[in-house]
Amino acid sequence: AVSNLDQLATLAYFVVLGLFGIYLMQAEQRAKQSLQREIDQRKRVEAELEFSRDRFLHFVDNGPFAAFMKEAEGKYLYINKFIERQFQRTAENWLGKVDGEVFPSADAKQYVQDDRRVMQEATTVHFHDTTTGPDGAVQHWSTIKFPLRDGHGRRVLGGVAVNVTDTRAAEQRAKESHDRMLL
Numbered sequence: 001a002v003s004n005l006d007q008l009a010t011l012a013y014f015v016v017l018g019l020f021g022i023y024l025m026q027a028e029q030r031a032k033q034s035l036q037r038e039i040d041q042r043k044r045v046e047a048e049l050e051f052s053r054d055r056f057l058h059f060v061d062n063g064p065f066a067a068f069m070k071e072a073e074g075k076y077l078y079i080n081k082f083i084e085r086q087f088q089r090t091a092e093n094w095l096g097k098v099d100g101e102v103f104p105s106a107d108a109k110q111y112v113q114d115d116r117r118v119m120q121e122a123t124t125v126h127f128h129d130t131t132t133g134p135d136g137a138v139q140h141w142s143t144i145k146f147p148l149r150d151g152h153g154r155r156v157l158g159g160v161a162v163n164v165t166d167t168r169a170a171e172q173r174a175k176e177s178h179d180r181m182l183l
Contacts, residue, residue: 066141066161069150072119074098074112077156086163088134107131115157118145129161140168 060067061081069078076094084090089102099108099115110129118125124146133139143161150156 064162066159066163068159068161070115070157070159072155072157074115076102077150086133104132114143114145118157119147119155122147138165139163140165 063080063082065080066083066086067078067080068076068083070076075096075098079091079094083094087102094102099111102108103111107130114125114127114129124144127143127145129141129143131139131141140163141161142164143159145157145159148156148158
């Protein structure tokens with residue numbers, strides 16, 4: 001025969017076990033809710049980052065300037081749409097290539113030398129460059145190159161350049177006109 005005390009102990013055991021089960025289910029529910037909040041927050045942050053990236057790329061691709069990034073070894077990682085239009089070549093003709101594969105050798109040699117200077121000095125440097133355009137005409141560029149780190153902490157080279165060919169030509173015409181006037 002089971003005593004009342006044994007029955008009471010068994011009942012207490014099952015009550016405690018039931019309460020512990022309820023506690024575990026509530027803890028699991030709180031953990032799921034917390035995890036869902038974290039997932040939702042992460043999705044919001046990822047969406048904001050994607051929007052910010054897309055907005056930045058839209059700005060850079062539609063600006064009146066060349067923008068590019070290169071690995072420390074000189075291979076192109078990124079070029080904007082302006083470069084594609086200016087040189088009449090798609091990004092596939094640039095990405096993964098070095099200057100010697102996309103520019104005339106004399107120009108490429110100068111660009112490589114400039115890149116090395118920027119990376120060695122670890123500072124922003126302003127250059128006045130020339131290159132031959134797709135039509136064979138000499139183009140003048142005001143270029144700023146700078147070192148930076150990519151998302152993996154690797155050193156890369158960034159740059160922006162403005163085509164100043166028309167400005168240079170206007171300056172030359174003004175100088176010639178001024179010289180003629182002095183004569």
